[in-house]
Amino acid sequence: MKAFQQNLAKLEGADTQVLGVSMDSPFSNFAFAQQTGVTFPILGDWGGPVTSQYGLTKKFDIQGVAMETARRATFLIDKSGKIIHEQVDDEAVDPTKTVEACQRQKLKN
Amino acid sequence: MKQEWKHLVWLGLLNLVLVPSLSSVSQAQQKSQDKEKKEPAPMKLKVGDVAPDFTLLAFDGKDLKKVSLSDYKGKKNVVLAFFVFAFTGG
Numbered sequence: 001m002k003a004f005q006q007n008l009a010k011l012e013g014a015d016t017q018v019l020g021v022s023m024d025s026p027f028s029n030f031a032f033a034q035q036t037g038v039t040f041p042i043l044g045d046w047g048g049p050v051t052s053q054y055g056l057t058k059k060f061d062i063q064g065v066a067m068e069t070a071r072r073a074t075f076l077i078d079k080s081g082k083i084i085h086e087q088v089d090d091e092a093v094d095p096t097k098t099v100e101a102c103q104r105q106k107l108k109n
Numbered sequence: 110m111k112q113e114w115k116h117l118v119w120l121g122l123l124n125l126v127l128v129p130s131l132s133s134v135s136q137a138q139q140k141s142q143d144k145e146k147k148e149p150a151p152m153k154l155k156v157g158d159v160a161p162d163f164t165l166l167a168f169d170g171k172d173l174k175k176v177s178l179s180d181y182k183g184k185k186n187v188v189l190a191f192f193v194f195a196f197t198g199g
Contacts, residue, residue: 032195055153
């Protein structure tokens with residue numbers, strides 16, 4: 001999330017709203033945002049309905065206890081609502097490619 | 110004596126048939142394991158797809174606010190960044 005914050009000026013300059021999403025409560029996300037200095041909204045996908053709608057639910061177990069969590073992923077969605085770029089798993093840690101895709105999009109419009 | 114010799118021949122033939130097929134099975138298993146490790150699971154949503162709309166809550170320190178993807182339609186691009194959990198790295 002910090003990496004998006006560092007690129008926020010570039011993204012907003014390219015007419016883009018950043019929204020974080022995690023399967024935590026909105027309150028935990030707010031505390032996380034404050035601690036990390038994130039100023040964009042982090043949405044609480046409590047129970048994961050949207051994470052699963054986007055096909056990002058990942059099942060695994062720790063010491064035999066079944067858990068469900070989200071895959072890390074970044075989607076760039078254009079003004080018409082279409083996905084124009086995506087990054088997933090480890091690749092999604094660094095948002096540089098998403099930022100570049102955003103800037104290309106700005107040139108197109 | 111002749112009988113024993115016959116047995117040996119049969120065993121040898123059996124080896125020729127079974128051993129390569131067993132090893133190719135294990136090779137195939139190894140390959141599929143490698144594949145799982147190297148290639149990430151395919152994504153449900155692909156570039157060009159319409160992003161499904163949703164409404165979620167965000168807390169701004171004072172109020173809980175509803176945020177929908179459709180709020181930005183026709184106005185802004187949206188970067189939707191899914192991450193594992195709050196207070197994890199990244």
